């Protein structure tokens with residue numbers, strides 16, 4: 142006999158494709174398998190602070206969500222209830238509003254939460270589990286693919302497809318005008334999107350945060366290509382990539398965000414550096430939030446469905462404080478505590494990097510190609 146009547150569902154952090162597909166999977170599984178009611182919490186934990194703001198999630202209103210980008214619940218990458226930033230005059234002050242969240246959960250008669258989010262959201266979830274014993278299960282989301290403990294996050298595959306398509310399109314101008322074309326992808330401190338999209342589209346140079354680059358090495362690659370009769374070069378650069386002797390380029394700081402640094406601008410910088418050093422004209426494109434938008438790929442839709450249903454089963458089995466994770470192509474659960482404060486970055490000595498190097502890809506580091 143399951144003593145669970147109603148679960149809250151929330152989406153936190155930056156949006157990505159597949160959030161709605163997870164919501165749909167959670168609702169369908171909860172209703173059909175266990176007769177559990179689902180309540181959607183709006184705008185991440187904010188919905189449990191202000192209001193509370195919720196919507197019922199039913200079989201009917203989650204119809205069609207498999208294909209719909211974004212999140213019908215809204216999201217934010219700002220509000221951590223344990224360090225809730227509010228304005229006091231023109232000063233930002235932090236307040237601990239975690240008790241307000243707990244009181245609202247009780248008021249809404251929720252047995253607990255399914256929390257869909259990235260590493261920031263999982264850190265908040267871990268605090269609620271450790272400090273408040275809030276019953277919760279996490280689902281790993283992010284285009285960055287950098288959550289420790291899962292081999293993949295949903296949203297990543299779709300972002301890679303979008304970036305791959307963008308590079309395919311840039312190839313046309315690159316070859317027609319014999320130019321160096323640079324594409325900047327997102328990913329924060331992880332190079333997964335740049336690596337995978339660069340490999341999938343046959344980029345000549347891939348620059349990722351995990352492998353510091355030099356301008357000399359990139360120039361050498363462009364010149365080598367020219368002497369071989371190839372007058373265009375495609376460079377795929379992750380927003381977090383940085384030169385050996387330099388730093389990541391910060392686009393802006395969002396003061397009231399838990400992770401205030403927003404990276405961006407490396408493609409423009411690179412373009413300016415290269416234009417003075419090579420014979421070809423250089424152009425750059427920043428893909429930005431396009432990587433987070435639109436309909437999820439078939440692969441992501443399936444992963445979302447597996448993650449969403451597994452989260453419900455885990456909740457019913459009282460595996461609280463855990464996150465569902467993809468491991469050796471099976472969905473497992475791992476304690477959220479284990480992942481807190483860690484990131485899953487690209488291993489510079491991995492087989493994927495080696496096979497890229499074997500096919501002539503330069504990572505902008507002279508020593509190893």
Ligand code: F6P
Pocket residue numbers: 155218259283284285327328329380403404433
């Ligand atoms: O974590 C997802 C992500 O899209 C990163 O790749 C990027 O650096 C950041 O979020 C952008 O955040 P915002 O939407 O606040 O500009």
